[in-house]
Structure formats: structure tokens, C-alpha cells
Amino acid sequence: MSAIKLAIVGVGKIVHDQHLPAIAANPDYQLIASASRNHTVDGIPGFKSIEEMLAQMPEIEAVSLCMPPQYRYSAAHAALTAGKHVFLEKPPGATLSEVADLEALAASKGLTLFTSWHSRYAPGVQPAKAFLAANAPASMHVIWKEDVRHWHPNQDWIWQAGGLGVFDPGINALSIVTEILPERIFLSGASLEFPDNREAPIAADLHFQSAGALRVHAEFDWRQTGKQSWDVLVETAKGQVKLSDGGSRLWIDGVEQPLEKEAEYPSLYRVFADLVKAGKSDVDVAPLRHVADAFMLGKRKVVDAFHD
Known part of the structure; x- marks a missing residue:
């Protein structure tokens, strides 16, 4: 099979840091175009919109969508309607209904739709999953705290409705949790802290349970300075x-385990190429469903205004 002619839409920091190196290192892809309102990729044609790009470059076979989630549905719908396979950066959409509609459209056209969750490909995740499959978890505590000013400076979209706020990083934790646990969990209670000048939360405290005895407590916070915490x-x-x-990194019973080198985004693009070749899709919305449940069930608390 010849290299997949790929275009990337929404050219920002994550594209330059992760997507472009992963694509360049994978012979299954030929990156031939980009679309972004404000940025381009050196060496390939750049367009201001996905519609303009698709109209002028019908040879594109697949698109990788990396714009904010509030704008992803229309771009994905346009790509699928034009007969292109679609890679969705996380989170896959602003709502569960959007993703369900895209899944049905992709299936009707025989196209690949891939909801990517890069943290599931961190090197410690699969070894942890294997251990928990053989040794039932009794409880879980998730601590996901970072400094939003460092990771998302002056990014207004992330504070708007649909931008997820602290759940933008927190959904990475939920993608790991839903991957490694051998049983399903559901939200039983939540508290969300909203700055009084923002539409999305800056912190969240979540409690989950399974049908059995498993309890999970997750703490997300965007106000952490100094050392960042991304622990399960x-x-x-x-x-x-x-x-x-x-x-x-992974410890089991106090002993740090040897792990493979980190390769989250190269793994995502390997999986996407395999799905395209096999004519299959992978549409997992479990992490996004937990976020939606938190907004439904969570008690809202207004806290001090946040300013970049």
C-alpha cells in the first residue's frame, strides 16, 4: 500500500511538538497540506480553511484534526463527506452526540474514524493494565495538577464553553483510568470550581465507583505551581x-519497572495507519463520557477570578 496522503488541520504548538515529528518518522504517511487560520507548515501548501483545502486538493486521503474541540465537528463532517479518513485529537469533540454522528457518517461511507487518546500510549500504561488484570484493584487515587499558565498561556478557547477547562488535561488521566481498570466505573459525585470570570472549571474533585466494591477518587487542578503532578x-x-x-514511569509494590521509550504520538499514527489499511474505525468515548457526567452531576462552586 502506498503512503497515505495526509493533511493536518489546526496548526498549533501540539502539532509542531508532537504531530509533525511523528508523521515525518512514519513511512506510512506523506504530509501534503495543512489548513489553519493563523499558521502553516513549512514545505507544503497551506490553506485558511479545511473547505478550501479539500476543494483544491482532492488527492488528500486522510486528515488529522487538531483544532479546539468546539470547531472539530464541522471540520470532521466536511472531511468525511469528502471521502477522507479522520484522525481526531483529544478530546474527540465538544459533545458526545457530535462524535456519535461522526461515527455513523464514517460507517456509512466505509471510512476510518479514530478517536485518539495519546496518554494511553505512555510506556507505563500497558504494564500497569496487565498487572491489574491479574491483581484486582481495591481503590484508586488520581492526582492530576498542573499550572495552566505554563501549559496554556493566553488560550481563551480553553476557558470557553466546550473548551473543557481543567478537563483538557484531566481527560488524559481519565483515558488512562478507563484503559487500565479491569471493570467499568461510573461517577457518583463531583464538585467543580469555576472562576467567576470563566465558563469552564479550573478544578474538579470526582468520585467514581464500580458495580462492585471499587472506589476511585480523582483530583484535577490547574493552579499548581512548582512540580507538576500527573499520578495514578x-x-x-x-x-x-x-x-x-x-x-x-511505573512502580509496582515500591519497585520502579523498566519501560520502553516514550512514543505516544508515533504510536497513535501507527494505529491510525493500521486502521486505514484494515478499513476499520476506533471510536472510544469513555473518557469524554466521564467528563460529560461530571458537568451533569457536579456541584458548581464559584471561586476567585482567573487572569493569565
Whole structure:
């Protein structure tokens, strides 16, 4: 099979830091175009909109959509309608209904739709999942706290309705949780803290449970300075499982485990190419469903205004 002629839409920091290097290193792809309101990619044609790009470059076979989630549905719909396979950056959309509609459209056209969750490909995630499959978890504590001023400076979209606020990083934690747990969980209670000048939360405290005895407590906060915390702690009868640094390090019963080199985005693009070749889709919305449940069930608390 020849290289997939790929276009990327929404050219920002994550594209330059992760997507472009992963694409360049994968012979399954030929990057031939980009579309973005404000930025371009050196060496390939750049367009201001996906509609303009698709109209002028019908040879495109697949698109990778990296714009904010509030704008992703219309772009994905346009691409699928034009017969292109679609890679969705996380979160896959602003609502669950949007993603369901895209899944149905992709299926009707025999196209690949891929909801990517990069944190699931952190090197410690699959070893932790294997251990928990053999050693049932008794409880889990998730601590996901970072400095929004460092990671998202002056990004107004992330504070708007649909931008998710602290759930933009928090959904990465939920993607790991839903991958490694051997049983399903559901939200039982939540508290969301909203700055009084913002439409999205700056912190969240979540409690989940399973149909059995498993309890999960997750703390998300965007006000952390100094060392950042991206930890998942799981208690089992055979000791504690600790995923740290977003899943890039793993301890089991106090012993740090040897892991493969980090390759989250190269893994995502490998999976997407495999799905396109096989004529399949992978549409998992479990992390986004938990976020939606938090907005439905969470108690709202107004806190001090936030200013960049």
C-alpha cells in the first residue's frame, strides 16, 4: 500500500511538538497540506480553511484534526463527506452526540474514524493494565495538577464553553483510568470550581465507583505551581501500582519497572495507519463520557477570578 496522503488541520504548538515529528518518522504517511487560520507548515501548501483545502486538493486521503474541540465537528463532517479518513485529537469533540454522528457518517461511507487518546500510549500504561488484570484493584487515587499558565498561556478557547477547562488535561488521566481498570466505573459525585470570570472549571474533585466494591477518587487542578503532578495510584493485595509523570514511569509494590521509550504520538499514527489499511474505525468515548457526567452531576462552586 502506498503512503497515505495526509493533511493536518489546526496548526498549533501540539502539532509542531508532537504531530509533525511523528508523521515525518512514519513511512506510512506523506504530509501534503495543512489548513489553519493563523499558521502553516513549512514545505507544503497551506490553506485558511479545511473547505478550501479539500476543494483544491482532492488527492488528500486522510486528515488529522487538531483544532479546539468546539470547531472539530464541522471540520470532521466536511472531511468525511469528502471521502477522507479522520484522525481526531483529544478530546474527540465538544459533545458526545457530535462524535456519535461522526461515527455513523464514517460507517456509512466505509471510512476510518479514530478517536485518539495519546496518554494511553505512555510506556507505563500497558504494564500497569496487565498487572491489574491479574491483581484486582481495591481503590484508586488520581492526582492530576498542573499550572495552566505554563501549559496554556493566553488560550481563551480553553476557558470557553466546550473548551473543557481543567478537563483538557484531566481527560488524559481519565483515558488512562478507563484503559487500565479491569471493570467499568461510573461517577457518583463531583464538585467543580469555576472562576467567576470563566465558563469552564479550573478544578474538579470526582468520585467514581464500580458495580462492585471499587472506589476511585480523582483530583484535577490547574493552579499548581512548582512540580507538576500527573499520578495514578492503585492499591491491590499485591502492593501499590503507581503511574507517575503522565504514565511515563511505573512502580509496582515500591519497585520502579523498566519501560520502553516514550512514543505516544508515533504510536497513535501507527494505529491510525493500521486502521486505514484494515478499513476499520476506533471510536472510544469513555473518557469524554466521564467528563460529560461530571458537568451533569457536579456541584458548581464559584471561586476567585482567573487572569493569565
